[in-house]
Amino acid sequence: MTEIQKQILLLTQEGIPITSSPYHEISRQLAITEEEVVKQITLMREQGIIRRFGASIGHRDIGITANAMCVWNVPDEKVEDVGRLMASIDDVTHCYARPRHPGWPYNVFTMVHSYSRDDCLAIAKEISKATGIDDYKVMFSEKEFKKTGIRL
Template sequence: MEMTEIQRQIIILTQEGIPITSSPYKDISQQLGITEEEVVKQIKLMKDLDIIRRFGASIGHRDIGITANAMCVWNVPDEDVEDVGRLMATIDDVTHCYARPRHPGWPYNIFTMVHSYTRDDCLAIAKEISKLTGIDNYKVMFSEKEFKKTGIRL
């Protein structure tokens, strides 16, 4: 289904974040010349139609002191990727979980991201994931610098 112009405008107005006010939907509605109820209805409709996957707040983790970010890469038997990936995705400390192809010299086929206050915390999380899944062939790679982090933009 194609997006309507109002839906497109809602996405444009919210893709950098919603206003930090007591009535963000009202603020958006006033910019668009529609009711607050219509803004909420259109957001729900876009979610129901899979135009957007979710609509929610995200916290700037660095702003609250969470500076240890680790990509954990896992060598999972191919026949177990679906089950192990789904299990890893249920873990609260995992913020991203992807299956990716292996490459010559790179045996890892599941990638997860974990964030915490210290590198030791991230290492402990990876160790717990390893125990839970039975996957002990993994590496933990820490972010050194964030150059860019955004969602998809229209």
């Protein structure tokens, strides 16, 4: 990674402004053109330095305040198929297979977000119906302590 690429990552990792010229301030600070900023970001993606460059919505700011981690007891031989099906559901934002632990039979975890707890419960019920998995729990977030992406 070049020094200019490192600086671009440092200046963008907390987000970029939502304006018609989001790279203007970055280019000014680095004394390069906006086109060069875009070129370097594209190059870093092509080189695998960064996997994606995308937008994330502040869901609480738009009223999505119910967040639920749904944990599922999926037969081991069905984890791959059920996991792929769950991951394909639009309401699911995260889907992971995890090891079982003594006293904790759940091995697939999904995250859903909505405007109310009742909506999240309805989503979980729909996932259950779509997958045929009826051994699950829905756990709601109480407080968010930290939410960030990977930082340089």
